[in-house]
Each structure stands twice: as structure tokens, then as C-alpha cells.
Amino acid sequence: MSACPALFISAPASGQGKTTITAGLARHHAQLGRRVRVFKTGPDFLDPMILARASGAPVQSLDLWMVGEHACRVLLAEAAEDADLILIEGVMGLFDGTPSSADLATTFNVPVVGVISAKAMAQTFGAVAFGLAHFRPHVPFQGVFANRVGSTRHAQMLEEALPDGLRWMGHIASASDIELPDRHLGLHQADEIADLDARIDRAADALAGTPLAGLPAPVDFGTASRETMPRLLDGMRIAIARDAAFSFIYPANVTLLEKLGASVTYFSPLADEPVPAAADALWLPGGYPELHAPTLSRNTVSAASIHAHARAGKTLIAECGGMLYLLDTLTDVSGTRTPMLGLLPGDATMQSRLASLGMQQITGTRGAMRGHTFHYSRLETTMTPLTKAVRAQSTAPGEAVFRAGNIVATYMHSYWPSNPAFTAALFHGEAF
Structure with a gap:
């Protein structure tokens, strides 16, 4: 069996800061000497470039339709054999798309943390968190993390707004020197962001000490079944x-x-x-x-x-x-x-x-x-x-x-x- 601590980073929508949080979390654990493997949900090319820089390892795509459930399981099981931590970044909102991030997390029983941008929001944070946790049964929802928080008092209001049973995973402040720049197809490519490593380091520092930065529980991904490929391109x-x-x-x-x-x-x-x-x-x-x-x-x-x-x-x-x-x-x-x-x-x-x-x-x-x-x-x-x-x-x-x-x-x-x-x-x- 291939068991490894794993966490699924999702959100109510795009633009909430999933990639920033996932990259910061990967860098935090890498700085502690842990071998971190990060995966990206869906057919994305840009976010994986950032996440690969943050973790120091290639980032593979997971998608129940494009990649297939069996191939996703093999990729996760292979990673679990060598990694100390697996992080999966979702795509769009938790329930968006068919199949969705929620489908993927549920299929592999990976606990989900919802990253919610709290800018211009107070008690409604609790309603959004409640919706993420309860919209669909059986999703292994673990808690919520607040991004772009304005002050300590703001963070306190957000945490107090959470209904009973929803876990507060911490917060980070809104900071222009952490946010990742974007354009028409998504984020800028990793090599085009001159201070990318400094931004990821600042995100890692901001996350350190939050409940989110703790090592999650192990998830059993089964046994990696490697199949031998016919050498159909031998010598090409x-x-x-x-x-x-x-x-x-x-x-x-x-x-x-x-x-x-x-x-x-x-x-x-x-x-x-x-x-x-x-x-x-x-x-x-x-x-x-x-x-x-x-x-x-x-x-x-x-x-x-x-x-x-x-x-x-x-x-x-x-x-x-x-x-x-x-x-x-x-x-x-x-x-x-x-x-x-x-x-x-x-x-x-x-x-x-x-x-x-x-x-x-x-x-x-x-x-x-x-x-x-x-x-x-x-x-x-x-x-x-x-x-x-x-x-x-x-x-x-x-x-x-x-x-x-x-x-x-x-x-x-x-x-x-x-x-x-x-x-x-x-x-x-x-x-x-």
C-alpha cells in the first residue's frame, strides 16, 4: 500500500488564491526538509509551472475524464511511495465542472481545505464555508482558510462566523508582494516572474504557524501498478x-x-x-x-x-x-x-x-x-x-x-x- 499525508486545496471559485496558498504550503514543507509532490486538477499548464518551482518536483495533471481514474490512482500511488506530503490544487470552484474537484477529492478520499478570499467580506464568510462543506455529502471536507484578510480583527470576525463543526485553518493578509500576476490565459509563466521565489517564500513564511501548515493525516492510495509500454517509438x-x-x-x-x-x-x-x-x-x-x-x-x-x-x-x-x-x-x-x-x-x-x-x-x-x-x-x-x-x-x-x-x-x-x-x-x- 502507498499511504502518504495528503491535502486537497480548493475554493468557491477561481481567483481566490489557490495557487498562491498551494505554492506557499509546498515551499514551507520543502524548507522543513520534506519531499513534497504537488498535483494540479484539470488541464492546466500555467499553475503547474509555479507549483513545480515551489516544490522542486514536476507537477502532473489529475483529471477523472482526461487522465482517467486508474491513471490518476497510479500517479498518486507512485508519488506516495517517495513523498512525505502530497498536495493537490483544485480547479475553479470545488463543485465546478464535470468531473469536478469535489469528484476527484471524494474518489481518492483526500481531505479538502477551502481557500476563501475574504476581501470585502465578513460574516458571509461563514455562509460560504458552510456551503462548501455541506453542498454535497461524502466530500471529505476538512476546513476553511481565509485569504486576503485585512486585519487581526477581521480574521477574528471570520473565524467567529463559522458554524459549529467547521474547522478554522488560519489566514493570511492581503499582500501585493505575495499575489501572483495573471493575464488572458491565466497566471504568468514561472520564468517570467522575476521575483517568483521571493513571493513563494513570503507566502511560506505567512503560512508558517497556521493550522494549515501542519502535516495532514495519511491517505492510502493503494499500490502503484506500473505497466510496461510497448516500444512503439523505439529509436525515434x-x-x-x-x-x-x-x-x-x-x-x-x-x-x-x-x-x-x-x-x-x-x-x-x-x-x-x-x-x-x-x-x-x-x-x-x-x-x-x-x-x-x-x-x-x-x-x-x-x-x-x-x-x-x-x-x-x-x-x-x-x-x-x-x-x-x-x-x-x-x-x-x-x-x-x-x-x-x-x-x-x-x-x-x-x-x-x-x-x-x-x-x-x-x-x-x-x-x-x-x-x-x-x-x-x-x-x-x-x-x-x-x-x-x-x-x-x-x-x-x-x-x-x-x-x-x-x-x-x-x-x-x-x-x-x-x-x-x-x-x-x-x-x-x-x-x-
């Missing part, structure tokens, strides 16, 4: 673009490629680095090409090497931002149009409102590949989709999947461990 050399423009990479995706027998190397289009010449396949993941479009447009070494890779008939997989990089042009929200690589016909335009969000899956001859979509751009193209993804909660059409020779491109971010055979077929350039 895969290059991955990785920098501030292309960073939306699930660690589990890279791990799967390696388990399937591939060797992985990285290069940076932002630094004008070429695709490694020995690469058999190339992955352009999502990210923020719209924030770096002028630089990408000027970087001719990277551009020429990607064109050469495509001309050689080698596999090129592009997701979301990676797909935008392959188009003719990319227009930002101010209307500035920038030439991109021109490997795919089309023009993408950034907009201020969300264009698509949610879990989706692509189905082919090798079954379903699950993932999600989250973007603010719209695409105009003459390409005819090879297929379309389907949304998790309906049969409505999802994102288009385009194929142009050896190039496969889509807005959807795939979680490759959901279907290793499908993944291998993609990288081999096979029909799916």
Missing part, C-alpha cells in the same frame, strides 16, 4: 520547441514518448535555434506566440530549419500556439498583423473574448485521444479538416484537426497517455 528522435512562446507541455506527454522508446531533445524558436538536424519528428506545443510574434517572425534560423524539416517529409505535430506559428499571419488584439512561417494556409486573429474552452477528444481507428482546448484566437483557413474533436459533455463538434502532408495541426491540446497507440501513430505519420 523527437524535437520539442520549448521556451516562453511554446511551453504548454504536459510532463506526462514527454514521459510517455520516452517510455515508448523515443529520445527527446529541445530547441528554442525564440532564441532562433534550429530544429536538431537528427530529429525524425517535431512537436510545436501551445504557448504564447502572440506575445512574441515580432521576434518569431525575425528568427530566420528556426524558420528555415522548420521548413527544411517539413520539406524532408518528417512528422510535424502542432498544437494551438504551435499551429498559429505555422500559419501565414498572426494578428494581435491591437490589429498588428505579423507574418508567420507560412507552412499552413490561414490567418489567426487574437480577440479579447474566449473563443473556445473545454474538454474534447479525437476518435480514430485506434480509439479516443483525450485532451482540452483553451484559446482566444480565431482561425480563417482554406484547409478542410481531416476530422473534428467531440466535446466531453456533448456531441457538438469540437476543434478541427488539419492534415497537410506530414503536418498535423489543431487547437486541441492532447493528453497523450490517454492513448499511447494513437500517439505513436501520430508521430509515425500514419493515418488515424
